[in-house]
Amino acid sequence: MSGRLSNKVALITGSSRGIGRATALAFAREGAALIGVHYASNAEAAEATIRDIEAIGGKAVGIKADLRQGKPAADSIWEQFRAAALAATGEARLDILVNNAGIAPALPLAETDEPTFDELMTINYKTPFFLIQAVADHIKDNGRIINVSTGFTRIAAPSHPAYAASKGALETLTLALAPQFGARGITVNAIMPGVTATDMNAEWLASPDARAGAEALSVFTRVGEVDDVADVITFLASNDARWTTGQVIDATGGARI
Numbered sequence: 596m597s598g599r600l601s602n603k604v605a606l607i608t609g610s611s612r613g614i615g616r617a618t619a620l621a622f623a624r625e626g627a628a629l630i631g632v633h634y635a636s637n638a639e640a641a642e643a644t645i646r647d648i649e650a651i652g653g654k655a656v657g658i659k660a661d662l663r664q665g666k667p668a669a670d671s672i673w674e675q676f677r678a679a680a681l682a683a684t685g686e687a688r689l690d691i692l693v694n695n696a697g698i699a700p701a702l703p704l705a706e707t708d709e710p711t712f713d714e715l716m717t718i719n720y721k722t723p724f725f726l727i728q729a730v731a732d733h734i735k736d737n738g739r740i741i742n743v744s745t746g747f748t749r750i751a752a753p754s755h756p757a758y759a760a761s762k763g764a765l766e767t768l769t770l771a772l773a774p775q776f777g778a779r780g781i782t783v784n785a786i787m788p789g790v791t792a793t794d795m796n797a798e799w800l801a802s803p804d805a806r807a808g809a810e811a812l813s814v815f816t817r818v819g820e821v822d823d824v825a826d827v828i829t830f831l832a833s834n835d836a837r838w839t840t841g842q843v844i845d846a847t848g849g850a851r852i
């Protein structure tokens with residue numbers, strides 16, 4: 596543990612699994628005082644993340660909310676977290692918010708129906724927007740807001756147009772909010788992962804041809820591991836990234852550069 600996040604209180608959406616879970620564990624290794632492990636329904640996975648954080652010597656609380664519910668979900672996440680932070684640290688505080696939870700269905704234009712479009716936009720953009728709104732007055736000076744986007748905002752993705760656009764909205768929000776939070780030393784950045792080995796991709800990456808195609812995207816000719824992305828998020832969360840705000844940081848392994 597090198598302590599880059601000593602005494603920091605962090606909330607990471609979608610940290611039961613995948614990139615969010617790896618980020619939660621990385622934050623714990625850096626000495627975070629409390630980590631909110633948000634999830635939708637997979638309580639078992641959230642509990643496993645919490646146990647693994649505790650095994651590192653960290654403290655964590657589970658926060659359950661379905662981001663499909665929009666603003667009520669965002670408000671519920673903050674209410675649950677503030678109560679947990681108060682109980683665990685004596686203060687209803689937050690230093691780092693990572694908007695990570697998301698879904699990425701492969702749906703070309705013609706196959707995207709309206710309910711699916713609305714669901715994508717709500718989970719990937721609308722609820723993160725209202726979560727930032729809910730925490731805005733509570734996040735500490737010199738805090739961090741980190742939004743997890745996708746390389747598909749830089750690389751054309753006809754297989755995922757609605758998904759790519761939902762993350763494009765999140766990136767635009769990142770830029771739009773940076774000046775307002777800058778007044779308090781709070782940075783607002785986004786990160787764009789490329790293809791990363793998580794449950795989201797497990798099915799199609801099981802095909803050797805598809806995996807080879809995904810590996811060929813990166814200049815490192817491999818698929819990303821969750822720690823490849825979590826380490827960049829941890830850098831953005833740390834004091835080392837204090838002079839970077841309003842940016843989208845590429846963590847695609849140099850995909851199609």
Ligand SMILES: NC(=O)c1ccc[n+]([C@@H]2O[C@H](COP(=O)([O-])OP(=O)(O)OC[C@H]3O[C@@H](n4cnc5c(N)ncnc54)[C@H](OP(=O)(O)O)[C@@H]3O)[C@@H](O)[C@H]2O)c1
Pocket residue numbers: 608609610611612613614615633634635636637638640660661662663695696697698699718743744745746787788789790791792793794795796
């Ligand atoms: N993996 C990639 O290749 C890749 C590439 C670019 C960008 N990204 C982005 O990175 C982020 C994390 O992706 P991942 O691959 O780590 O995902 P993942 O392994 O599929 O995990 C998804 C996480 O989000 C939560 N979640 C899903 N739907 C939710 C909902 N309706 N309400 C609340 N939480 C919900 C899940 O909770 P439960 O465990 O309860 O289901 C889980 O914690 C996403 O925003 C994704 O778009 C991923």
